[in-house]
Amino acid sequence: MENFGTSRHGTTSRNGDASIDVEVVVKSIREKLAKLSCPTPDCCIYKVPNKFRNINEEAYTPFRVSIGPLHHGKGGLEDMEDHKWRYFNYFMQRSQKRLEELVKFLEENEERIRGYYAETISLNSNKFLEIILVDAAFISEVLLRYWVDDLITPNDRIFRKPWMINDISQDLLLLENQLPFFVLQDLFEMTNINLVFNENETLSYPFICLTLHWFLNSNKIQERPVLPDINPLEIKHFLDLLRSCLVPRKSLRHTKRKFEFIPSATELHEAGVKFKVSSSKSLFDIKFSGNVLEIPQKRIYDSTERLLRNIIAYEQCHCEVKFVTDYTVVLVYLINTSKDVELLVKAKVIENWLSDNNDVSNLFNRLGKEVILDTNAYYFTKLHKELNDYYKIRSHKWKATLRHNYCNTPWKVLSIIVAAILLGLTFIQSLCSLLSCNK
Known part of the structure; x- marks a missing residue:
């Protein structure tokens, strides 16, 4: 049974052994509301989540x-x-x-x-x-x-x-x-x-x-x-x-394209994509044309993760458009293993100042965790689509496999040509023999 009454401290509500002083609670809540301050438009320095x-x-x-x-x-x-x-x-x-x-x-x-x-x-x-x-x-x-x-x-x-x-x-x-x-x-x-x-x-x-x-x-x-x-x-x-x-000076065009993941550097390489270091010093001038992916050079120091993490945290807490986050995500997708790093280092897209390629791949694997992407305002949506459209064409993958496995040295190319000639001669000889027998 619920009892209600009035004490010398004000109205109380009693339920079994529990009781509260309504006036005290109301006063406490009002004091807290009075002290409550609203974030100002200037608010921009945050504790990292x-x-x-x-x-x-x-x-x-x-x-x-x-x-x-x-x-x-x-x-x-x-x-x-x-x-x-x-x-x-x-x-x-x-x-x-x-x-x-x-x-x-x-x-x-x-x-x-x-x-x-x-x-x-x-x-x-x-x-x-x-x-x-x-x-x-x-x-x-x-x-x-x-x-x-x-x-x-x-x-x-x-x-x-x-x-x-x-x-x-x-x-x-x-x-x-x-x-x-x-x-x-x-x-x-x-x-x-x-x-x-x-x-x-x-x-x-x-x-x-x-x-x-x-x-x-x-x-x-x-x-x-x-x-x-x-x-x-x-x-x-x-x-x-x-x-x-x-960040890029040009304004971002919002697109309604569906957000797509992109293959790793190794997967793209096996599909025939060539990596080339861009002459641009802007990190955001990443372009794909024909089968060439141009990327501005990125030096990886011991301090790189620290700097990128703090800019990303700032963008996640404060910025409407997350340019640096988007740039980092491109590298996170491209770099899964040390083999991916090796490809990009060979192309001079990455200049590795760490101890080895594994450190670079581990760095970007960590950077991608817990990051929220705004796929409606993602800066590299067009690039993702271009890379995926190319990767999905099987003929590119077939040509690339042939080129990588059999035509990557002059001797292998020569051996294929010789084999083709011998095969042709064998076929002609067989055909001549067949015609002779018919006579």
């Missing part, structure tokens, strides 16, 4: 330095904190602004900065703004030293240790290790640090020029994008800018 992190946690975790609030104070990163303060001191010495002015700028933008993070940042304002300022100055100082070697001091613990600057360069492009780009750009421009650019460089956005120089020097991009193509107001953070440098 566990489904990706569980595959390769190291790919999303800083090696040397935390940037921003998400990894601040994590174990193993403490050694770099003192050095960040040293860089901050150098940065302020170059600056023509008082520290109070920089802090005031951050204070005025605190709410906007917090809105860039998908996670609620529980740090108080003093600690939060201190982290943002010191880390932003640290990044600026790193980029300045990339730009001007003379700024590197003899006792620099970062640039005097090649393995250290390599790790930090990777850490600056982790999704969870980002600062809002407007903070980096505005703070840098407030300091009035003078930089010498080429005549054809724009002076309007010196921090972007610094960043692109870093991308080039650290082999993140193969060619510098045209600056007018980059809208500084649309850049979210470093990882977003790097993605903008990589």
Whole structure:
């Protein structure tokens, strides 16, 4: 039997031994709703979903330095904190602004900065703004030293240790290790640090020029994008800018074609497809014509998986069109085994800087896991159809088998010709003998 009554704490509902205070529950719910905040349009810095992190946690975790609030104070990163303060001191010495002015700028933008993070940042304002300022100055100082070697001091613990600057360069492009780009750009421009650019460089956005120089020097991009193509107001953070440098400039045409898987490089090769390295430096200029598949060269380093994983995680969390994910999927389909890698390396499509071809195939086998494709906006749908249409024609497979198995050396070709001649002569001789017998 259910009893209802009123206690001195308010209305209660009783069911056996369980009871609640309705007014307390209602008050608690209303307090939580009052504190609830909606994601802002600026939200673009995410914690990596566990489904990706569980595959390769190291790919999303800083090696040397935390940037921003998400990894601040994590174990193993403490050694770099003192050095960040040293860089901050150098940065302020170059600056023509008082520290109070920089802090005031951050204070005025605190709410906007917090809105860039998908996670609620529980740090108080003093600690939060201190982290943002010191880390932003640290990044600026790193980029300045990339730009001007003379700024590197003899006792620099970062640039005097090649393995250290390599790790930090990777850490600056982790999704969870980002600062809002407007903070980096505005703070840098407030300091009035003078930089010498080429005549054809724009002076309007010196921090972007610094960043692109870093991308080039650290082999993140193969060619510098045209600056007018980059809208500084649309850049979210470093990882977003790097993605903008990589993706194709032409707009994506949405198609209603059915999404198709594509055969591996070995299967395509056996069907007669030839692989050729493209002269284009854009990763997305993959073209199939006749029986030739042209692919821009891709260098595979130890850091390749880390970088691709973080861009893919960013696209999966934030981007409507997932260009880099789509590009990676093409390689995932082409590369199943070390034999596939061997074919692409021989064609110079892949430049392998890992220990062996198995490492490359394992890398791409891992990259394809848990990735969600938007097949309605997939960039390479046309390419998939062209490859499948060719592969399905059996005559191509038959011709390729003959060519690979019997005509791949001059001696084999010669032996086939000789065999054909002997067969013809034997037939003529048999025919002549038959005619003689009939006479």
